[in-house]
Amino acid sequence: MTAFEQAVKTLKRNGYKTTGKRQRILEVLYKNNKYMTAKEVQDRLKKMFPGISPDTIYRNLHTFVELSVVEQTELNGEKLFRSNCETHGHHHHFICTECGNSEELDMCPLEQLQEQLPGCEVTAHRFELFGRCSNCLAS
Structure with a gap:
């Protein structure tokens, strides 16, 4: 099972619907495998979801962080997000x-x-x- 598939499974196991938007947000993070701002994620989704709001992006990103399927850090006061590393354990x-x-x-x-x-x-x-x-x- 890929890390992306594991993330989707974690959403389901915790009672979250795996909507198209949620899956696409995760796909952007797992395909790019780098730290991204919520705005960068939104920009990558604009073609598929032209009306997707920043609130939708932030709300889902924070849910993903709470469920430990996405990592978060901060640089210059801006939150950055990325897919979970393949490395297990402390790093x-x-x-x-x-x-x-x-x-x-x-x-x-x-x-x-x-x-x-x-x-x-x-x-x-x-x-x-x-x-x-x-x-x-x-x-």
Whole structure:
């Protein structure tokens, strides 16, 4: 079963209808496999759904994040979304600020940082690197 098919199955299992719009939003994210803004997703869907509203896009993206079928991050105050990675387990990303492509990082600095927080309990964290990928630097 592909990651896209698994995402659709997760929607159904959680009581969500798999409408054409929901499937197309997921398709855009899973086919592009990079971080995208809600506006970029909307632009890719305009031909098929000319009247699709930003609210519809945001509402579905946030539902997908809650169901863990889509990942979300933030850059310069704007939320970015992408399909879930094929990598299972804890990992982080380098995200290209020019093209949106990402590279998975298999190390996490939390272990070293926890040593500096004696007596504290970290309940959540996020670690991402932003910059320009080798393809964007070459062009």
